[in-house]
Each structure stands twice: as C-alpha cells, then as structure tokens.
Amino acid sequence: QVQLVESGGGLVQPGGSLRLSCAASGSIFSINAMHWYRQAPGKQRELVAAITSGGSTNYADSVKGRFTISRDNAKNTVYLQMNSLKPEDTAVYYCKMTTQSVDSGNYYLNDYWGQGTQVTVSS
Secondary structure: OOEEEEEOOEEEOOOOOEEEEEEEEOOOOOEEEEEEEEEOOOOOOEEEEEEEOOOOEEEOOOOOOOEEEEEEHHHOEEEEEEOOOOHHHOEEEEEEEEEEEEEOOEEEEEEEEOOOEEEEEOO
C-alpha cells in the first residue's frame, strides 16, 4: 500500500523559513516525478514546484528564488525548502507522487497524494 507522509508545516512569521518533507513508502515501482501543490481558501489548487526523475525542477513564478525542491531517492522523499515566506504563501501544501508502470505493453502514470500540511505565515 502506497503512503505519503508529510511533515514540516506550521506557523511562521513573514520572512521566516520552513522545510516541508514528504516520504513515500509501499509498493513503488518507479517514480516519474514528485510535486508540491498548495491551496488557499477560496482559490484553486496550484502547482508550486516539481522535480523529475532526472532531477529537473520547475517552480511557480510566485515562489521562484524563494523555494527549493529537492529529493532523496534512497529514502523516496521530497523536500520543499521555503524561505522569505510571505502571508500570501499561507495555504495547505500537498505532496504528489507520480509513478510509472507498464501493463500489457501500455504505460501508465499514477498519482498519489498526501493529506496536506498547513502552512500559515502571519505576524
């Protein structure tokens, strides 16, 4: 059974930092990519950062230069280092793991979501 366990959320003052972790466990065949999303009240869920199996990264414009996504393949863990936090970063942050599998010659991408962790940036 695949599980994603998130940690690191909490309350921080503007300008502060937090580091989110997401550890995957279970029957994982092959990880294609790992992502961080966030969703604030009244807003759509948005992609914050992504890292591929090859190590390429992408960031939302709103977090470029402040957030860094990284991974530890041996631990099947992805991290999101968040610096210079702003009140508008307040949201529930979700980890998503995309795996690749093959069945009868067909390739499939499967998504698994963590339960989310609350990040609140407030003075």
